[in-house]
Amino acid sequence: MDKIGLVTGSKDTAIVLENQLKVFLTDKVKINLYISDDGIESFSGETLLVFSSQALHDEVLSKINIPPVMKIIGNRTVNYDVLDALVSLPSEVPILLVNDLEESAKEVYAALLEIGLDHLNLTLYYPGCQLNVADFEIAITPGEVRYVPRHIQRIYDIGSRIFDFRTIAKILSQLNLLEYSSGSFSKMYLEKIIKIARGLAVSRAEVVKLNENMEQVIHSFNTGLLMYDNDYRIIVCNEVLKKLLKINKYKIEGNTLQQIVHNKKLLSFMQLEQQDSHLELTLDGSEFSVDKFKITNNEITCVSIKTLQNHKMIRENVYKKGHIAKYNLDDIIGQSDAITRLKAIITKLAKTDMNVLIQGESGTGKELTASAIHNMSSRSDAPFLAVNFSALSDDLIESELFGYVEGAFTGAKKSGKTGLFEEANGGTIFLDEIGDISLKVQSRLLRVLEEREIMPIGSNEIKPIDVRIVAATNKDLKQLIEEKQFREDLYYRLKMGFIQLQPLRNRKEDIPALIDHMAQSQASSKVTFSESLMEILMRYDWSGNVRELKNTLTYMLAVREKDSLSVVDLPDDKFFDKSLDLSSDDAMTFETYYDTHPDQDQDLFINEEQAYFLRAIVTMIKLDQSVSRVSLAKNSENSNFVRTENQVRRILTQLGELNMITLNKGRRGIMPTANAYRWIENKK
Numbered sequence: 035m036d037k038i039g040l041v042t043g044s045k046d047t048a049i050v051l052e053n054q055l056k057v058f059l060t061d062k063v064k065i066n067l068y069i070s071d072d073g074i075e076s077f078s079g080e081t082l083l084v085f086s087s088q089a090l091h092d093e094v095l096s097k098i099n100i101p102p103v104m105k106i107i108g109n110r111t112v113n114y115d116v117l118d119a120l121v122s123l124p125s126e127v128p129i130l131l132v133n134d135l136e137e138s139a140k141e142v143y144a145a146l147l148e149i150g151l152d153h154l155n156l157t158l159y160y161p162g163c164q165l166n167v168a169d170f171e172i173a174i175t176p177g178e179v180r181y182v183p184r185h186i187q188r189i190y191d192i193g194s195r196i197f198d199f200r201t202i203a204k205i206l207s208q209l210n211l212l213e214y215s216s217g218s219f220s221k222m223y224l225e226k227i228i229k230i231a232r233g234l235a236v237s238r239a240e241v242v243k244l245n246e247n248m249e250q251v252i253h254s255f256n257t258g259l260l261m262y263d264n265d266y267r268i269i270v271c272n273e274v275l276k277k278l279l280k281i282n283k284y285k286i287e288g289n290t291l292q293q294i295v296h297n298k299k300l301l302s303f304m305q306l307e308q309q310d311s312h313l314e315l316t317l318d319g320s321e322f323s324v325d326k327f328k329i330t331n332n333e334i335t336c337v338s339i340k341t342l343q344n345h346k347m348i349r350e351n352v353y354k355k356g357h358i359a360k361y362n363l364d365d366i367i368g369q370s371d372a373i374t375r376l377k378a379i380i381t382k383l384a385k386t387d388m389n390v391l392i393q394g395e396s397g398t399g400k401e402l403t404a405s406a407i408h409n410m411s412s413r414s415d416a417p418f419l420a421v422n423f424s425a426l427s428d429d430l431i432e433s434e435l436f437g438y439v440e441g442a443f444t445g446a447k448k449s450g451k452t453g454l455f456e457e458a459n460g461g462t463i464f465l466d467e468i469g470d471i472s473l474k475v476q477s478r479l480l481r482v483l484e485e486r487e488i489m490p491i492g493s494n495e496i497k498p499i500d501v502r503i504v505a506a507t508n509k510d511l512k513q514l515i516e517e518k519q520f521r522e523d524l525y526y527r528l529k530m531g532f533i534q535l536q537p538l539r540n541r542k543e544d545i546p547a548l549i550d551h552m553a554q555s556q557a558s559s560k561v562t563f564s565e566s567l568m569e570i571l572m573r574y575d576w577s578g579n580v581r582e583l584k585n586t587l588t589y590m591l592a593v594r595e596k597d598s599l600s601v602v603d604l605p606d607d608k609f610f611d612k613s614l615d616l617s618s619d620d621a622m623t624f625e626t627y628y629d630t631h632p633d634q635d636q637d638l639f640i641n642e643e644q645a646y647f648l649r650a651i652v653t654m655i656k657l658d659q660s661v662s663r664v665s666l667a668k669n670s671e672n673s674n675f676v677r678t679e680n681q682v683r684r685i686l687t688q689l690g691e692l693n694m695i696t697l698n699k700g701r702r703g704i705m706p707t708a709n710a711y712r713w714i715e716n717k718k
């Protein structure tokens with residue numbers, strides 16, 4: 035169950051805001067109250083802290099540590115429900131305007147006039163004022179309910195400022211409860227928008243100012259919205275809709291549907307009595323998806339229009355860029371502890387919606403991991419977009435991520451550009467090489483993460499986004515923080531979930547499985563690997579990790595002449611990141627491998643041919659015979675392994691690679707190593 039902390043200054047505010055949040059939050063979310071007036075000692079593990087204001091946040095921060103969880107600083111606004119009710123109060127009814135002092139009562143009176151509520155029949159009231167209040171049945175007060183005469187039941191408290199729409203949207207998005215198209219959030223707010231809009235129609239234009247907030251919300255929907263009353267008179271229409279239907283008129287509110295909607299099919303759909311219906315239609319070559327539902331006791335019809343094509347185009351683009359999450363958990367190969375743990379963590383994190391930071395050397399599978407998280411999460415049907423920051427300049431990063439509008443800057447595309455955050459809406463964005471971004475981009479990114487909204491370059495329109503962020507780096511971000519190259523606050527915001535990937539050299543036991551898997555997926559026939567080849571591949575340090583191993587395999591499979599691969603099929607030494615120094619001291623030797631893997635069958639690494647020649651060498655040394663290619667070839671003539679000098683050379687190289695013999699120039703050139711004697715001992 036999600037737990038959120040609501041942090042306020044006073045108990046009164048806490049109650050008002052808690053009640054407001056409860057309307058939107060399901061029972062699945064528990065709200066813990068923290069009231070500064072009562073003293074706050076610590077928080078108790080909430081995933082999200084909502085502060086009633088910036089000032090309060092700063093005050094709390096100065097007293098105690100705020101844990102590095104998601105924080106939302108609320109914006110508060112006049113309680114529209116109350117205002118809406120005031121707008122509709124009849125002008126003949128006498129109303130008491132109650133405050134604690136005469137002066138402050140006058141101030142409120144002036145404020146009400148200023149916002150256009152001048153039709154109300156108000157009388158000022160405050161403690162000590164001589165007034166017969168018996169005839170009053172209604173009172174308005176800015177939070178001073180205690181001074182309202184007892185007999186008055188209808189009290190409008192305009193002091194209880196509530197969270198504005200954007201704050202609620204942020205909270206819902208953080209908790210994954212936001213549904214823009216037809217869910218409760220939009221419906222509930224649309225109802226309010228309508229109420230206010232209607233209030234405006236009957237009262238004063240100045241109240242528009244109060245409405246800006248809501249206007250911003252409807253205009254920030256990605257969907258076109260149109261609302262009309264039962265006489266088909268338009269009450270609300272947003273910019274997106276105007277664009278979709280190519281309406282040039284500046285103001286269409288007040289017009290009838292017939293005046294605005296010229297497509298017959300769409301018009302009759304809109305005028306149809308039937309509730310909650312859906313239509314797909316083609317207009318000027320573009321496909322649209324249209325939904326209709328009724329709100330406010332069936333008084334208002336709301337129609338939402340989305341372009342299907344746009345959606346398709348975005349998806350096609352996504353595919354084109356190859357930014358589809360290709361991998362699942364099963365694509366992560368290996369049985370080492372590290373891989374087993376990794377899979378368990380991925381499974382757990384995929385169930386949450388936390389941001390995740392993946393740290394690991396190049397080629398260790400960061401993208402693979404991000405992709406598996408996405409595919410196992412509830413977002414798997416939505417896009418998975420990957421951005422690699424290392425290749426992009428600051429300007430490019432910003433325009434890629436946030437998009438821009440027409441004419442935003444010189445060189446901007448005429449049509450503007452949809453940012454990746456918007457394209458990935460509902461899905462996951464994978465920010466690769468996050469350690470490479472500048473402080474400037476970091477602060478923009480931080481804002482996106484905090485506010486969960488973006489503003490495309492050159493636009494003043496705020497777009498809410500619902501995107502999970504999985505970031506990756508091969509750098510030590512802690513170190514970068516110390517060097518002041520990376521923002522600590524961004525680090526913690528990204529690192530809500532954390533995965534450290536192990537380099538391949540620390541989990542060499544995964545190499546055989548990786549090789550098998552790669553051979554199976556890349557080769558059309560069954561390919562085998564000689565023991566000595568396998569041993570060399572396991573001994574190598576793979577500084578380029580799985581990617582380097584994969585490249586090596588791809589090369590060998592491509593140039594192979596037969597399906598049984600051996601050491602001779604290895605690419606040239608220069609192919610490798612590090613030199614393939616086969617007798618290197620620090621490489622894992624046959625001996626150390628068996629010390630750490632006693633249960634392995636040693637025959638895996640030395641074949642019968644090699645075994646025959648190794649035994650021959652040891653015997654010849656014992657008999658003090660000279661060991662050379664010539665003598666070994668001659669010796670083999672009477673055995674099952676008749677080999678030419680050239681063939682003996684190949685076998686000697688393999689035995690050298692296996693650390694079974696040393697190959698020096700000179701008379702005592704070929705000498706068995708301690709490994710060889712141990713191997714022979716084991717074989718007895």
Ligand SMILES: Nc1ncnc2c1ncn2[C@@H]1O[C@H](COP(=O)(O)OP(=O)(O)OP(=O)(O)O)[C@@H](O)[C@H]1O
Nearest residue numbers: 365366367368395396397398399400401402580581
């Ligand atoms: N455990 C694994 N199982 C199977 N394939 C793997 C594994 N780890 C990595 N790979 C493969 O190795 C290649 C590199 O992986 P990936 O691109 O995910 O690494 P990365 O850490 O994101 O690399 P970079 O930091 O260089 O971008 C990919 O082809 C991936 O499929």
